Amino acid sequence: MLSLETPVSDLRMIGPIYHQRLNKLGITTIGDLLHHIPFRYDDLSKITNTKSIHLDDVITIIGKVLSIKNIFTKYGKNIQIASISDETGTIDVLWYNQPFLVNILSQGTRISIAGKVEEKDKRLILISPEYEIIKDKQDNSYSHLIHTGRLVPIYNETQGLSSKWIRSRIHSILFKLFIDIQEFLPEEIIEQNNLVNEKEAILKIHFPQSLIEADEAKKRLSFDELLILQLSSILRRNQWNKKKANFVLNLDKTKDRIDDFINNLPFKLTQSQTKAVQEILKDLVSQKPMNRLLEGDVGSGKTVVAAIAMYATYLIGHNSVIMAPTEILAFQHYKTVSELLAPFNVKIGLVTGSSKKQNQIIPDVLIGTHALISNKTKLSKVGLVIIDEQQRFGVEQRSKLREKVGSPHVLTMTATPIPRTIALTLYSDLDLSIINELPLGRIQVKTWVVPLIKRSAAYIWIRKKILSSNPHQQAFIVCPLIEISESIKSVKAAVKEFEYLKHDIFSDLKLGLLHGRMKTNEKNKIIDQFKNNKIDILVSTPVVEVGIDIPYATIMMIEASERYGLAQLHQLRGRVGRNNLESFCLLFSESDNLKAISRIKLLEKIYNGPQLAEYDLKLRGSGEIFGTNQHGHFFLKIANISDLKLFEETKHSAESLMSKGKGLSKFPLLREKLQKYTIRNIAPD
Ligand code: ADP
Ligand code: MG
Numbered sequence: 001m002l003s004l005e006t007p008v009s010d011l012r013m014i015g016p017i018y019h020q021r022l023n024k025l026g027i028t029t030i031g032d033l034l035h036h037i038p039f040r041y042d043d044l045s046k047i048t049n050t051k052s053i054h055l056d057d058v059i060t061i062i063g064k065v066l067s068i069k070n071i072f073t074k075y076g077k078n079i080q081i082a083s084i085s086d087e088t089g090t091i092d093v094l095w096y097n098q099p100f101l102v103n104i105l106s107q108g109t110r111i112s113i114a115g116k117v118e119e120k121d122k123r124l125i126l127i128s129p130e131y132e133i134i135k136d137k138q139d140n141s142y143s144h145l146i147h148t149g150r151l152v153p154i155y156n157e158t159q160g161l162s163s164k165w166i167r168s169r170i171h172s173i174l175f176k177l178f179i180d181i182q183e184f185l186p187e188e189i190i191e192q193n194n195l196v197n198e199k200e201a202i203l204k205i206h207f208p209q210s211l212i213e214a215d216e217a218k219k220r221l222s223f224d225e226l227l228i229l230q231l232s233s234i235l236r237r238n239q240w241n242k243k244k245a246n247f248v249l250n251l252d253k254t255k256d257r258i259d260d261f262i263n264n265l266p267f268k269l270t271q272s273q274t275k276a277v278q279e280i281l282k283d284l285v286s287q288k289p290m291n292r293l294l295e296g297d298v299g300s301g302k303t304v305v306a307a308i309a310m311y312a313t314y315l316i317g318h319n320s321v322i323m324a325p326t327e328i329l330a331f332q333h334y335k336t337v338s339e340l341l342a343p344f345n346v347k348i349g350l351v352t353g354s355s356k357k358q359n360q361i362i363p364d365v366l367i368g369t370h371a372l373i374s375n376k377t378k379l380s381k382v383g384l385v386i387i388d389e390q391q392r393f394g395v396e397q398r399s400k401l402r403e404k405v406g407s408p409h410v411l412t413m414t415a416t417p418i419p420r421t422i423a424l425t426l427y428s429d430l431d432l433s434i435i436n437e438l439p440l441g442r443i444q445v446k447t448w449v450v451p452l453i454k455r456s457a458a459y460i461w462i463r464k465k466i467l468s469s470n471p472h473q474q475a476f477i478v479c480p481l482i483e484i485s486e487s488i489k490s491v492k493a494a495v496k497e498f499e500y501l502k503h504d505i506f507s508d509l510k511l512g513l514l515h516g517r518m519k520t521n522e523k524n525k526i527i528d529q530f531k532n533n534k535i536d537i538l539v540s541t542p543v544v545e546v547g548i549d550i551p552y553a554t555i556m557m558i559e560a561s562e563r564y565g566l567a568q569l570h571q572l573r574g575r576v577g578r579n580n581l582e583s584f585c586l587l588f589s590e591s592d593n594l595k596a597i598s599r600i601k602l603l604e605k606i607y608n609g610p611q612l613a614e615y616d617l618k619l620r621g622s623g624e625i626f627g628t629n630q631h632g633h634f635f636l637k638i639a640n641i642s643d644l645k646l647f648e649e650t651k652h653s654a655e656s657l658m659s660k661g662k663g664l665s666k667f668p669l670l671r672e673k674l675q676k677y678t679i680r681n682i683a684p685d
Contacts, residue, residue: 002179004031011177013169021160030173036166037205037221037638038153041214044114044130047149051088053117053124060114060149061126062134065105066090084113092125110134114148130164146171146207151214153206170206184669185224189653195220222639222646228677230428230654231664235674237429238658240291243407247318247383249284254315261311261344265304267439273301276433280309283409283431284384290409293427296435297609298415298574299442299549303333305435306386307340309411314346314364318383321408322367323401325389327352327520328527332549333388334367341365351377354520373400387412415571416613428651445556445577447585447603458586459505462537462555465584466509471533474553476575477501479541480560491515491541497559498539506537514540542572551579561587562596566612569603 002010007029009019027033047060063086071079080095080102093113095101105111115129132147146152147164155163173179181199183190190197196204196216204217258281262269269277276294283290296302310320322337324330334350341348347361351368362380371377382405387398402408412430423432450458466473479494498513512526512535529535531550538553542564556576561569569587577583587600599619606612639646657664664671 002030002173002177004029004034004179004181006030008033011169011173013172018161018165025161030179033166033170034173034202034206035221035637036155036170037218038155038163040154041151041208041211042130042154044148044152045150049086049088050084050091053091055117055119055124057117058115059117060112060145061086061091062110062112062149063090065107065109065111067107068102068105070099070102084111092120092123093129094120094125094127096128104133105131112145112148114152144175151208151211167206174203174206182669184667184673185227186657186667186670189227189657193223193649193653195223198224218638219646222643223650224673225637225639226646226650227654228674230650231658231670231674232677233428234654234658235663240429241288243289244287245289245383246381246406246408247313247316248287249281249312249316251281251285254312257315258308258312262308264343265340269304270301270435270437270439272296272435272437273305276305276435277308279431279433280305280411281312284309284312289407290411290431291429292411292431292433293423294411294413294433294435295423296413296415297438298571299438299578300415300435301439302413302415302435303336304340305433306411306413307337309384309409310337310365310386311341311344311346313384313409314341314344316383317381319362319379319381320365320384320386321372321379321382321401321405322365322386322388323372323397324367324369327354327369328523329388330367330369331520331524331527336549337365337367352520370397373397373404379405382406382408384409384411386410389414389416415574415609416567442580443577443582444607445573445583445585447573447587449561449587449589449597449601449604452590455588458557458588462557462586463506463509465555466536471552472536473555473581474530474533474535474550475537475555475557476553476572477537477539478556478558478572479539480563491517494539494541501537501539509536511535511537511539514538516541549578550575552581553578554581554583555586556584557586557588559588560590561600562589562591562593565616566599566602566606567609567616569600570607570609570612573603 008014008022008027011030014022022028022033025036027036044058044060046058047062048057050061050063053059053061061084063084066083066085068080068082071081073079078097078099080098082093082095082101082105083090084093111131111133113126113129113131115126117124118127119125120127130147130152132145134145146167153163153167153170155161155166157163181202183198185195185198189195195201196219198220201217201220204213205221208214208217262277280290280292280294283292294302294305306322310322313320322330322333324333330350330352334348338348346365347363349363349366351366351371353369353371355368355371362378366372366377366379368377372379385401385405385408387401387410402410423430462475466475477497479497494513494515498511502511512530514523514526514530518526526535526538530538530553533552538550553576556573558564558569558572564572569585573585576585585603587603589597589600591597599615602612602615606615657667657670664674
């Protein structure tokens with residue numbers, strides 16, 4: 001018998017090509033496939049006969065193929081025209097470019113067709129309807145209909161997987177093969193929260209009899225998802241609470257020097273920076289290691305806050321480590337932190353994948369990429385670990401680094417906006433500091449969505465702006481996000497765009513090119529030149545997304561902006577406007593999809609990261625997914641991020657389950673689910 005753990009490759013109906021496509025979506029087991037849930041249902045449940053239909057009705061008709069033929073129109077179009085009959089009459093049906101239908105739907109075939117009734121040459125007609133062949137002549141209940149005659153589930157159609165294909169496979173698994181779906185929630189939780197059982201939920205999320213049934217199913221599966229998240233967060237908290245920190249800060253002895261450091265900064269800390277610093281120092285004086293998330297928009301000044309924590313750590317004789325997701329970022333941190341801390345005698349080192357052998361002397365602050373985790377990198381006396389853009393690292397990488405250095409205090413930093421309420425319920429093991437203001441005097445980045453016809457005008461405007469001051473103002477031009485990771489394709493596109501802009505558009509300006517496949521020292525060279533105002537325009541792939549600080553950059557121009565999530569675009573525009581100079585973000589789009597345009601137009605009005613993140617999450621339901629892999633906040637597959645009530649309910653249930661003595665030992669099936677989840681998922685820890 002099949003179980004949820006059976007690999008999809010075990011199914012005969014899934015061949016190697018589809019197996020690969022499924023893998024790309026992260027679907028490797030039958031359980032994954034069954035949890036690939038529809039984002040809406042087409043209501044094709046009205047079954048009627050040819051005589052009773054009206055224009056614009058959405059209906060299903062069951063009958064026989066009376067005739068079908070292939071036609072080439074004089075304009076070279078290929079259409080299929082069929083006539084379908086039932087007891088009451090006939091209806092014409094038309095498909096485009098599907099010549100194979102003539103073979104599949106030969107005369108006499110019993111068929112169910114569904115769609116919206118239209119009019120052509122004064123006759124009612126169905127154009128490109130859904131269809132399915134009815135094989136079982138005995139069955140008159142039509143309960144076996146999959147693609148017609150019911151609420152039909154519609155799935156995200158990605159990577160060559162059509163809704164129809166997915167639907168057929170799921171239907172076979174649920175109704176033709178035997179699959180064992182066990183209930184894993186304790187009875188009391190099911191009762192208290194009014195849930196349907198697991199098997200019912202999976203059946204009904206795909207093939208509901210009514211929208212109410214679909215809702216019940218969705219509630220149950222959302223509950224599962226959130227409960228598991230809540231339980232794992234409680235587990236992590238419990239484990240964390242047992243630890244003893246590598247060092248305890250003595251504030252009496254260090255306070256003056258920390259104050260001195262803060263007073264010597266070239267600027268005054270904002271209120272929320274000051275608050276974050278206080279919260280962190282309070283953590284450092286405790287026996288329990290800090291586990292704090294520092295959240296703040298790009299440019300809100302998280303690095304300084306981190307530097308103060310590192311300075312405090314240094315004063316007590318311990319070392320700090322910063323792990324950043326890219327070499328560019330690590331390098332930038334290295335420079336910034338050096339500027340801040342070197343005058344106070346703190347020794348700073350840099351380790352990346354491409355750096356040569358490490359120095360024998362272990363510095364007070366070591367900055368690097370995941371190369372820090374490697375055994376070649378020696379770490380000792382580490383009291384503080386700082387992880388930048390934490391969502392970019394997997395659980396494993398983060399815990400490996402921690403294990404390597406004992407029980408350090410941990411500060412994670414993110415510019416990915418997570419709505420506060422969500423953060424507090426989901427990451428109950430993390431303490432949260434939020435920097436919710438930009439440094440004083442910094443100006444909002446004016447944002448426009450630029451229509452296609454204004455492209456050349458925009459180029460002229462950019463040139464004028466760049467030349468309007470001395471030193472020159474600078475611009476980023478970000479090339480289309482072609483694939484999620486830095487692929488050859490993206491690089492090629494960027495190189496081509498760079499050549500074009502350099503020769504045909506901005507031949508009088510200095511242009512630079514940056515992409516992820518360049519050697520590190522080349523990259524650093526370009527960034528240095530850009531930073532030192534030797535390059536006017538930096539053409540790049542979306543790798544610049546995180547963290548580069550260029551004081552004179554005032555223009556951020558993004559190509560194919562409709563391909564990004566709103567929060568991602570917000571992060572990109574945070575790259576400019578760092579020097580109190582009026583700054584601009586130009587969002588280009590070649591799309592004529594009004595929905596897509598109105599979505600990115602939200603950036604013209606909204607300057608609040610978490611709010612934009614909420615929009616991303618809401619719009620996710622419409623079947624569009626943006627930059628999923630890059631952004632850890634798309635962590636929910638089923639539950640709705642705005643369903644705060646369910647967040648509360650699951651939190652309550654998780655706490656009551658865990659409070660009953662020995663954790664989950666009384667609920668082995670639930671515990672097993674939780675273990676599997678923890679192994680498979682990248683959850684913040
Ligand atoms: P983040 O890491 O949050 O994106 P950074 O720490 O890189 O932001 O800070 C962005 C820029 O703002 C840096 O150049 C930094 O020196 C500067 N900065 C930080 N805090 C302040 C402040 N309170 N006032 C003025 N400038 C600041
Ligand atoms: Mg930063």
